[in-house]
Amino acid sequence: MNQIIAMAVKDIRLIFRDRMAFFFIAGFPILMGLFFGLVMGQAGSGSGDNKMRVALIDQDQSEVSRRFVESLQQNDNLQLEMTDLESARDSVRKGNRVGMIVLPAGFGESAGMFWGDPPVVQVGLDPSRAAESAMLQGFIMQGIGDLIGQRFQNPQEFLPSLAQSRDQVNSDENMSAAQRLLLNGFFNSVESMINSADLLQDDSETTDAGGEGMQFADIQTLDVTRQIDPDSIRAQVSKINSRWDISFPQGMLWGVLSCAAGFAISIARERSQGTLTRLQVAPIDKSSILAGKALACFVTSIAVMILLTVLGVLLNMQPNSYAKLAVAAICVGVAFTGIMMVISVLGKTEQSVSGAGWAIMMVMAMIGGAMIPTMFLPGFLQSISMISPVKWSIQAIEGAVWRQFTWLEMALPLGILIATGMVCFVVGTQILKRQTA
Secondary structure (H helix, E strand, O other), X not given: OHHHHHHHHHHHHHHHHOHHHHHHHHHHHHHHHHHHHHHHHHOOOOOOOOOEEEEEEEOOOOHHHHHHHHHHHOOOOEEEEEOOHHHHHHHHHOOOOOEEEEEOOOHHHHOOOOOOOOOEEEEEEOHHHHHHHHHHHHHHHHHXXXXXXXXXXXXXXXXXXXXXXXXXXXXXXXXXXXXXXXXXXXXXXXXXXXXXXXXHOOHHHOOOOOOOOOOOOEEEEEOOOOOOOHHHHHHHEOOOOOHHHHHHHHHHHHHHHHHHHHHHHHHHHHHHHOHHHHHHHOOOOHHHHHHHHHHHHHHHHHHHHHHXXXXXXXOOOOOOOHHHHHHHHHHHHHHHHHHHHHHOOOOOOHHHHHHHHHHHHHHHHHHHOOOOOHHHOOHHHHHHHHHOXXXXXXXXXXHHHOOOOOHHHHHHXXXXXXXXXXXXXXXXXXXXXXXXX
């Protein structure tokens, strides 16, 4: 055991003596975390070739809400999936859907009207996809605008709402007689206009849903990272978590990728310079040599993730569970330590290992979400991303930081990471032993 620790300390010292290697392992991930955080803070729009998967919960179940849903379904940018509130929240929290739309009871009573309170529409979004927030709200307002147009095509639909509003005004004891008289006069004028056959045929009735100064819907944000009580859903409106909760998991992965690439290159360098051969003739077991290098990579990866966590907390990152984050960090370290062993045997020279290693790392980062959010990728690449350890690493870290994964939900990404690390470690060490035999 002492030999393994000594080998690990030696490799860690060598890595950190190289200033460029130290920058890519510790400095570069910090820059990436800050960069992604600043980008997410400024992002106000986004686009993608794929439809936005959105869950929809219609608690109103009225004719008006049905027409609103049909309007959204005709939007080529949306893929609506009708479901229940809890299933929708879980799917958004786990990143399986971009967001959720809730039409509360009573939506149809005020949707498309020009008086009274605007209809409430509740929206829950995956906080890591803030760029889609404005787009989704725009689509909702477009759907409300379609409802207004439909109301004007059949103005008789306004009459029940007018009667209800008139009753509310007449029964309001806090309203003065002058106000009551003024509003009743307005309601009578609107009713007369609706009943006028000449005006009903006038094409000038067409209304622009985007008129200024009118609020056609009250869009409220739901926090998908905690339980939603259907009976008090209005009280659970909150803002999206800190941008650093989202960006620093990506920064951590860049640090781990740099560690894996750096230690793989160091093994190749020792092989080409004969250092590995000299270690083999020393009274040190070959397994201890390889275990020491794996331990060095693992410890450095954990250290980088701790450094990013501390910096993130100083910037107001708020991990939901430090225990789950610690377990996730260990599993990520195991996975990429194994991957490091495989990369180290991909070439006989330092240059070949460096080129092949970074090429593999960049592909894993691109399709795994460390460089580009997976929702912006084409459909076939989103499916391929399932094979990237980066995807499962980010999911595990986000599950601990802000997605509020249970231990059961953490089991899948953690299990995949551990299995990946063990398989890659065995394959890499066996190939390396044969090459150095």
